[in-house]
Amino acid sequence: MRTVPAKRDAFGQEIWAFLHGGVPYEIVERDDGLITTAKSVGGYFASFRHWPMRQKIAMRFVEGQRILDVGCGAGRVSLYLQEKGVRVTGIDSSPLAIKTCRKRGVKDARLLAFEDIRRLRKDRFDTVVMFGNNFGLFGSRARAKTLLKRLAKITNNRAVILAESLNPYQTDNPVHLRYQSLNRRRGRMPGQIRIRVRFQEYVGPWFDYLLVSPREMRTLLRGTGWKVRHIIRDTSPIYVAVIEKVPDVHH
Numbered sequence: 001m002r003t004v005p006a007k008r009d010a011f012g013q014e015i016w017a018f019l020h021g022g023v024p025y026e027i028v029e030r031d032d033g034l035i036t037t038a039k040s041v042g043g044y045f046a047s048f049r050h051w052p053m054r055q056k057i058a059m060r061f062v063e064g065q066r067i068l069d070v071g072c073g074a075g076r077v078s079l080y081l082q083e084k085g086v087r088v089t090g091i092d093s094s095p096l097a098i099k100t101c102r103k104r105g106v107k108d109a110r111l112l113a114f115e116d117i118r119r120l121r122k123d124r125f126d127t128v129v130m131f132g133n134n135f136g137l138f139g140s141r142a143r144a145k146t147l148l149k150r151l152a153k154i155t156n157n158r159a160v161i162l163a164e165s166l167n168p169y170q171t172d173n174p175v176h177l178r179y180q181s182l183n184r185r186r187g188r189m190p191g192q193i194r195i196r197v198r199f200q201e202y203v204g205p206w207f208d209y210l211l212v213s214p215r216e217m218r219t220l221l222r223g224t225g226w227k228v229r230h231i232i233r234d235t236s237p238i239y240v241a242v243i244e245k246v247p248d249v250h251h
Contacts, residue, residue, distance in 0.1 A: 010202035012096025031194040044074040058240040064126020071134040075101035135165040136209035152225035161243040168211040170237035
């Protein structure tokens with residue numbers, strides 16, 4: 001998705017409200033009419049000791065001194081890594097999320113849509129972090145292929161991606177199963193959901209968010225310059241993939 005206009009920045013508004021003492025909850029609407037209250041936005045501010053175990057383990061796989069935090073939200077990952085002495089660039093499409101990051105002390109927080117990462121300098125980053133199910137920002141099969149190749153260009157030869165996703169098939173909820181069937185009929189990946197965020201009078205833009213199984217992730221990575229090295233699981237359907245750069249045989 002493109003950077004969000006301020007008047008439609010529902011996600012940023014809820015982040016900003018929490019920062020200033022509010023207790024907003026994340027309300028997500030799916031294009032089949034399903035509306036869910038996902039969680040308190042406090043999770044976007046969580047200190048390391050309150051992170052899910054899969055994310056804590058994934059931090060052991062961070063490489064190098066130059067990190068890209070994709071979909072940085074309120075900056076929890078950027079701040080944690082900054083404290084470790086590494087250089088972190090946080091990007092988000094939400095203007096108020098970036099304002100929140102800066103207010104909390106993130107040194108390099110940029111208003112930049114994921115699809116515009118080609119604006120970043122080539123061969124710059126050692127590790128790309130995509131927590132909060134942010135593998136979903138790839139959006140679709142075709143878009144994932146394009147953006148993975150762009151990530152290959154802005155990372156060095158030994159780079160890794162730490163990408164979190166939710167396996168959409170680990171459910172018996174008939175509402176979700178019907179949605180997956182609908183997606184198959186319209187030629188979309190079963191876990192390709194179309195959603196928007198709401199907060200008070202703010203309604204965010206619709207965007208595609210891609211949920212994949214580990215097997216689907218491995219398939220998507222083929223031909224992009226990346227491969228899955230390791231999957232970190234816990235008791236939930238959410239997992240973190242440690243993805244590594246495929247050596248360029250032409251060099």
